[in-house]
Amino acid sequence: MKRLSVFIYGLACYAVFFATFLYAIGFIGNLIVPKSIDSVPQAPLGTALVINLLLLGVFAVQHSLMARPFFKRWWTRIIHPAAERSTYVLFSSLALILLFALWEPMGGVIWSLESPAGQWAAHAAYAFGWGLVLFSTCAINHFDLFGLRQTWAYARGREPEPLKFVQPWIYRVVRHPLYVGWFFVMWATPTMTVAHLVFALGTSIYMLVAIQFEEHDLQNAHPEYRDYKKRVPMLIPSLKRLFGTGDDASATEVAKHS
Numbered sequence: 087m088k089r090l091s092v093f094i095y096g097l098a099c100y101a102v103f104f105a106t107f108l109y110a111i112g113f114i115g116n117l118i119v120p121k122s123i124d125s126v127p128q129a130p131l132g133t134a135l136v137i138n139l140l141l142l143g144v145f146a147v148q149h150s151l152m153a154r155p156f157f158k159r160w161w162t163r164i165i166h167p168a169a170e171r172s173t174y175v176l177f178s179s180l181a182l183i184l185l186f187a188l189w190e191p192m193g194g195v196i197w198s199l200e201s202p203a204g205q206w207a208a209h210a211a212y213a214f215g216w217g218l219v220l221f222s223t224c225a226i227n228h229f230d231l232f233g234l235r236q237t238w239a240y241a242r243g244r245e246p247e248p249l250k251f252v253q254p255w256i257y258r259v260v261r262h263p264l265y266v267g268w269f270f271v272m273w274a275t276p277t278m279t280v281a282h283l284v285f286a287l288g289t290s291i292y293m294l295v296a297i298q299f300e301e302h303d304l305q306n307a308h309p310e311y312r313d314y315k316k317r318v319p320m321l322i323p324s325l326k327r328l329f330g331t332g333d334d335a336s337a338t339e340v341a342k343h344s
Contacts, residue, residue, distance in 0.1 A: 089241045092169050096236070097237075103176070103178075106183060109186060114285070121186065121187075123191065124282060139284070142292070145184075148177055148181045150296050153300075166240070169237060170236070173233075175232050195277060195278070195279055195280075196279065196280065197278045204276065208275055211270050212271060216271055219264060219271065253314070257318070258318060259318075259323040265293050265297065268289070272285065297320065
């Protein structure tokens with residue numbers, strides 16, 4: 087029963103993540119959802135700014151702290167190792183749900199694309215960003231990244247096989263395609279409001295800082311990563327790598343450290 091319970095727990099955590107993921111598409115893109123990033127402002131600008139920065143800070147601390155190896159070593163003394171990744175996914179989802187619920191729209195327009203072509207281009211870039219985020223997780227191991235592989239292996243009475251240090255195509259173009267997708271998601275909008283700018287700036291700064299922590303952990307865990315880091319750009323691909331075949335030397339499950 088314990089093994090089955092852990093697997094059901096993993097499924098539940100994944101379901102919460104998937105619902106949060108879908109809501110995030112509507113929240114950031116002002117699509118369908120009852121409350122979005124640019125809903126009608128309710129609080130004074132200063133109050134809204136403080137609340138929103140605190141919400142972004144809560145997510146950043148949780149998302150980065152729980153991914154660090156020292157935290158995992160301590161955390162798995164409390165919870166079963168097979169449930170560690172699922173629990174991380176659950177807490178990340180809850181931090182986002184808190185942000186969605188308490189976010190204070192702020193009004194004010196920084197820029198607005200008036201031409202239909204410009205608006206369509208912004209929407210296309212936004213959709214591309216979400217597609218790249220999802221594709222990047224599948225290019226490594228989507229179900230390992232979100233904890234299902236670990237809980238399924240435990241339910242079957244097995245240890246999950248260690249993932250090999252391999253380099254899928256997209257990870258030969260840039261080291262962090264997942265973050266590239268997130269940058270598209272945050273900045274591709276036909277109308278940039280003050281609230282959206284705060285959200286985009288906050289998350290962008292967090293991602294640039296998080297990459298440094300992740301790469302430090304990756305270099306400690308995988309000696310091959312140092313050579314990979316020298317050969318492959320961090321976020322901006324070179325045309326040669328984008329359209330060339332590249333090489334198959336090494337890469338890793340970078341997204342698991344985020």
